[in-house]
């Protein structure tokens with residue numbers, strides 16, 4: 001059983017969580033070209049290495065961020081979205 | 089083929105022929121460099137050398153021959169997709185499998201036993217009707233069968249009458265089948281090698297050189313190779329490889345897991361699949377029950393297996409065929425799948441001149457090995473993308489012309 005440490009509920013079985021995908025920017029759709037908008041919609045972070053991503057703890061419906069290494073699968077840290085540094 | 093087999097059988101010494109030459113020394117330049125010696129890369133090399141007179145080709149692989157997803161897949165071959173473009177493409181793939189043993193002079197054990205997909209809900213059944221109508225229009229063998237029809241095709245199935253997972257009907261695809269994956273790769277490799285193609289195992293591409301918007305060379309652990317044209321066919325590493333040329337693909341990588349049980353006597357003729365249970369089964373020619381395919385729920389570059397995924401597959405298999413519960417698992421594995429947003433591949437041109445893409449094969453690319461190889465060879469040889477490949481261009485995402493095949497790949501194969 002793999003554990004994920006939820007910032008709100010502590011370490012829990014990873015099956016209690018839902019993966020919501022890599023963190024992505026929130027560009028203004030009106031300010032983007034069609035090509036850049038398509039890029040925003042369809043391309044996501046996928047480089048082998050450390051990645052910031054969204055997770056949800058299903059029972060408590062709490063959404064948070066994790067930094068995880070996509071090769072070793074090691075979770076480097078988990079934190080509340082309010083702690084996200086601007087520009088990250 | 090039959091006569092030759094007979095002659096061989098009557099000999100007293102059974103001579104061994106080495107089909108695939110040992111890795112030669114690397115030349116400083118090739119007309120065509122193919123990155124990835126999986127089924128796709130090798131098939132392309134075969135078609136280039138046999139049909140287009142292009143022999144100065146190097147196929148590079150960081151590992152051993154076809155040790156990527158070609159070695160890890162569950163070998164479902166079918167064309168019962170959703171979009172007309174997808175069906176036309178995969179239909180050509182099935183046709184090429186039908187003739188492959190002859191084409192390669194190598195028995196790939198193509199076994200066209202048909203595939204039956206179960207519907208456990210009215211909604212699934214309705215989507216089957218749409219797939220059957222589209223498929224028939226495109227000229228493939230496909231029909232919706234009712235409960236009686238399912239029972240006739242698959243008498244051992246637990247129909248779960250009155251239960252939560254009652255089988256309401258099925259999608260019958262008589263064109264579906266399996267082939268021996270190693271034989272497919274070895275057959276293409278042997279043919280290509282015979283026509284001068286060099287296969288370089290343990291040759292890892294670490295960089296792609298681009299200048300003036302055109303691909304110039306690839307850098308490997310064994311040296312730099314100048315290349316007229318380069319094709320990327322790296323399976324699970326396609327995103328990473330394209331990035332080396334500055335091309336960002338709409339791909340996310342997830343491990344896909346499968347497993348086989350100990351062998352038993354032949355009992356399951358058809359390939360069977362359940363969309364709701366995310367489980368499919370086929371009995372291999374060795375008698376093993378091949379069970380797939382569970383995708384990990386988060387992105388990962390890893391080929392490890394997990395207990396929860398194997399439990400999930402076992403649960404689905406035992407629900408469909410309760411008598412399997414006493415079988416033991418023999419092997420388990422995973423492959424890194426390069427998933428696209430619309431569950432269709434990305435083939436054809438890249439934004440870099442001379443750099444071709446044969447990517448985004450996710451959980452469904454083994455069946456496309458011959459057709460992708462044939463059509464990508466056409467691209468490289470003529471510089472033009474044939475009509476059948478045009479819908480799969482990378483720039484379809486910019487045109488919002490996606491080819492949604494999720495419903496036809498949901499059980500992941």
Ligand SMILES: Cc1cc2nc3c(=O)[nH]c(=O)nc-3n(C[C@H](O)[C@H](O)[C@H](O)COP(=O)(O)OP(=O)(O)OC[C@H]3O[C@@H](n4cnc5c(N)ncnc54)[C@H](O)[C@@H]3O)c2cc1C
Nearest residue numbers: 124126128150156157158161162164293323423453454455
């Ligand atoms: C568990 C599982 C089940 C599947 N089941 C099915 C199925 O039933 N039906 C179906 O149609 N498809 C199935 N698939 C998908 C199918 O296996 C793949 O889409 C297909 O095999 C891709 O073939 P390929 O030749 O493009 O890639 P691969 O066979 O993965 O070959 C890519 C090669 O590139 C090499 N490479 C990577 N990086 C580098 C580098 N830097 N330098 C040099 N070489 C490099 C790798 O070593 C590898 O040998 C399944 C996949 C998995 C994982």
